[in-house]
Amino acid sequence: GAVVSQHPSWVICKSGTSVKIECRSLDFQATTMFWYRQFPKQSLMLMATSNEGSKATYEQGVEKDKFLINHASLTLSTLTVTSAHPEDSSFYICSGGRGRPGELFFGEGSRLTVL
């Protein structure tokens, strides 16, 4: 299957700082990528759809100014958690597809801990 890589795998930061998570499609081009958040023992929650060359589309209840998404190229989308607080501590996962509906490839996830 296609490969999606995230970096960093885990990050610890102080409250009030911003953290950037990268999501790369290594062997395919992704015009659309998706960002999810997962709290412990809960399911994945879709946060936003990242569109190459245009603004991201956020799900209801997700603060776009808090979670900045940039999709500057067909192989890279970034999620920046701005002014992070302990409640933002979570497992963030990205995904992308090769254009075939329904077949998504997920990254390994990035675990954020805000102290």
Next chain:
Amino acid sequence: DAKTTQPPSMDCAEGRAANLPCNHSTISGNEYVYWYRQIHSQGPQYIIHGLKNNETNEMASLIITEDRKSSTLILPHATLRDTAVYYCIVKRNTGNQFYFGTGTSLTVIP
């Protein structure tokens, strides 16, 4: 997209078939049934999907009832590495926004 109902947890003996059910009684004609799984602390992995015919690949088989109101994912010979949360998702075959439910936590027992 149609709502799905899955049992919260199941056990299966290693080497035996794991049969994971999913109810989707409100599924509409143009919605597909997708299965993904998530091994602990990893991103989800695509398993299989289908519309109305049964499907099989190297990972699993998908059996969809004739009325399409339920389906079963079958792992023919479960191994310890199959321990994961399995998600059944029903959606149209357009776009790739997947909304995950609570899934079934499958534990394969030695």
